[in-house]
Amino acid sequence: MAYEVSIFLENKIGHFERITNVLKETKINIRSMAINDTVNGWGILNLLVDDPDKAYEALSEKGISVALRKVIALEMKDEAGGLDDLLLQVAQADVNFNNALGRTIQETQTAILVLNVDDYEESIAKLNAKGIKILEDQKVYGNQ
Amino acid sequence: MRKEFWQEDFEVLGKNDLKKLQVERLNATIEHAARSPYYKTLFQQKNIHKGDIKDIAQIRDLPFTTKQDLRENFPYGFLTLPKKEIIRLHSSSGTTGNPTVIFHNRHDLNSWANLMARSLFCAGIRDTDVFQNICGYGLFTGGLGFQYGIETLGALSIPAGAGNSLRQIKLMQDYGTTAAHAIPSYLGRLYEVFQSAGLDPKKDTKLKTLVIGAEPHTDEQRKRIEEMFGVRAFNSFGLSEMNGPGVAFECEYQNGLHIWEDAYVVEIVNPDTLEPVPDGEYGELVMTTLDRQSMPLIRYRTRDITRIIPGKCECGRTHRRIDRITGRSDDMFIIKGCNVFPMQIEGVLMKIPEVGSDYLITLVTLNGTDEMVVEVEVKKEWFKGDIRRLDNLTKMITAQIRDEVLAKPIVKLVEPGYIPKSEGKAVRVVDNRVNGVTKENISCS
Structure with a gap:
């Protein structure tokens, strides 16, 4: 199973850079990211990286509030309508998700959609039942 | 112009007559106090007897009383009368530690109501006025304290309570309110509601007097309120330990x-040496009740910093004047009319397992309203990346602090390590309010 790296981040100057600096020093490559804002002055930064365990350890050591969250990675075509085709299948499989990341893989003209869901096992089962293929970790992290 | 007073006999007493009255009443107060378990023991230890006081300056021979003494002798240690005689109590907020509770018999309530009526009369309010008390009723003294005063004065009272601005405006219009009491920051909000309803309080109400207090405010803020409402606004001071x-x-x-x-002996002392300071110099206000039977307090350290304004007042009243309160000699602060000790907030936070040990309280003025921002660290190990869980945590902390101190805070979760670590006496409160220097001490909610 694949993981995304979730980080508690205050909406203040320099706080994001503090995170990216730790990743730079640890030579972690970010494949994709999503950041949300809230009215409370903080948000959650979600990262897809080449080595989530190493990223978690390095950030955690620096006292940063970080968590690894299980995600489901799905493949789609890198072309107009590719995401819509995939989301239709996900909806038909009756799977809801809280947040998503996406990235393209140029070599294969494909793209990856990474979903964070409430009930991981049940969602996997529903997607499997519809014949939707779930990607392996290393492909998600861009290491293959 | 003919001078008018509520009680001319008392309000314009000559200096010597006033001192004579104080000596007489202080000896009576000592006699009453000696019936309470706390003062009985203390007076025996210090060899203090009724009739000891021949000159009011001898009050300096009496021991101080502190909030800590009140808490340690909670609830009945200061009571001089059987409970049967007591008809009301007022109490501070707080679920951590003992609250500060003050008891009154019928004499005490009548005396307080009379002082309140005298105060309102002093600010030009008469029995022909319609007085709307925009203040929380209940354990706090601002609601019932004003209520009894208005009734004693004989004005028509509207016990409106706090909040619900549209209803406040409707009451003002329906009954032709001419005078009102509220905390200054609420009046800013009320004015906005007037405006958004397309109303101008200057034209659309009969308001001519506002009484403001229970919250830090400057003379500039008073002037703004006077301009907004087209009224004269008068400053009110009190604290529950001295009735309200x-x-x-x-x-x-x-x-x-x-x-x-005639009701209090007023001293201003250096808070470190506890020696008196001359009139005109700032120090801690120390007060002794002279007309309270159930629970007299002797040389009570209010912790409020102020000074005596030297000289006579043109109004003819001989009772000295104190200046606006400029601060506190302890760490209590007042927000939205509520007295808050940082330890109360710490007490709430330390019971919540998700939050770390560091926090920071910042008092700020946002859009003209004073707010209390509480920054809290979320423990690293508790973070699971779930935004809804953090939102719920924010709501939970907000509700628990509100329950404790009665003022709603703005809770902000922050990353671990960004709040300065506490080393000994850490700074837990930063006051960035526009008018954050003056503090008063009547609680309203």
Whole structure:
């Protein structure tokens, strides 16, 4: 199973850079990211990286509030309508998700959609039942 | 112009007559106090007897009383009478530690209501006025304290309570309210509601007098309120330990607050040496009740910093004037009319397992309203990346602090390590309010 790296981040100057600096020093490559804002002055930064365990350890050591969250990675075509085709299948499989990341893989003209869901096992089962293929970790992290 | 007073016999007493009255009443107070378990023991230890006081300056021979003494002898240690005689109590907020509770018999309530009526009269309010008390009723003294005063004065009282601005405006219009009491920051909000309803309080109400207190405010803020509402606004001072509102009040000259010296002995002392400071110099206000039977307090350290304004007031009242309160000699602060000790907030936070040990309280003025921002660290190990869980945590902390101190905070979760670590006496409160220097001490909610 694949993981995304979730980080508690205050909406203040320099706080994001503090995170990216730790990743730079640890030579972690970010494949994709999503950041949300809230009215409370903080948000959650979600990262897809080449080595989530190493990223978690390095950030955690620096006292940063970080968590690894299980995600489901799905493949789609890198072309107009590719995401819509995939989301239709996900909806038909009756799977809801809280947040998503996406990235393209140029070599294969494909793209990856990474979903964070409430009930991981049940969602996997529903997607499997519809014949939707779930990607392996290393492909998600861009290491293959 | 003919001078008018609520109680001319008392309000314009000559200096010597006032001192004579104080000596007489202080000896009576010592006699009453000696019936309470706390003062009985203390007076025996210190060899203090009724009739000891021949000159009011001898009050310096008596021991101080502190909030800590009140808490340690909670609830009945200061009571001089059987409970049967007591008809009301007022109490501070707080679920951590003992609250501060003050008891009253019928004499005490009548005396307080009279002082409150005298205060309102002093600010120009008469029995022909319609007085809307925009203040929380209940354990706090601002609601019932004003209520009894308005009734004693004989004005038509509207016990409106706090909040619900549209209803406040409707009451003002329906009954032709001419005078009202509220905390200054609420009046800013109320004015906005007037505006958004397309109303102008200057034209669309009959308001001519506002009484403001229970919250830090400057003379500039008073002037803004006076302009917004087209009224004169008078400063009110009181604290629950000295009954509540009606301790000191501004007169028509709006230059300091007459503190009623027939009802209280007023001292200003250096908070470190506890030695008296001369009139005009700032120090801690120390007060002794002179007309309270159930629970007299002797040389009570209010922790409020102020000074006596030297000189006579043109209004003719001989009772000295205190200046606006400029600060505290302890760490208590007042927000939205509520007295808050940082330890109360710490007590709430330390019971929540998700939050770390560091927090910071910042008092700020946002859109003209004073707010309390509480920054809290979320423990690293508790973070699971779930935004809804953090939102719920924010709501939970907000509700728990509100329950404890009665003022709703703005809770902000922050990353671990960004709040300065506490080393000994850490700074837990930063006051960035526009008018954050003056503090008063009547609680309203």
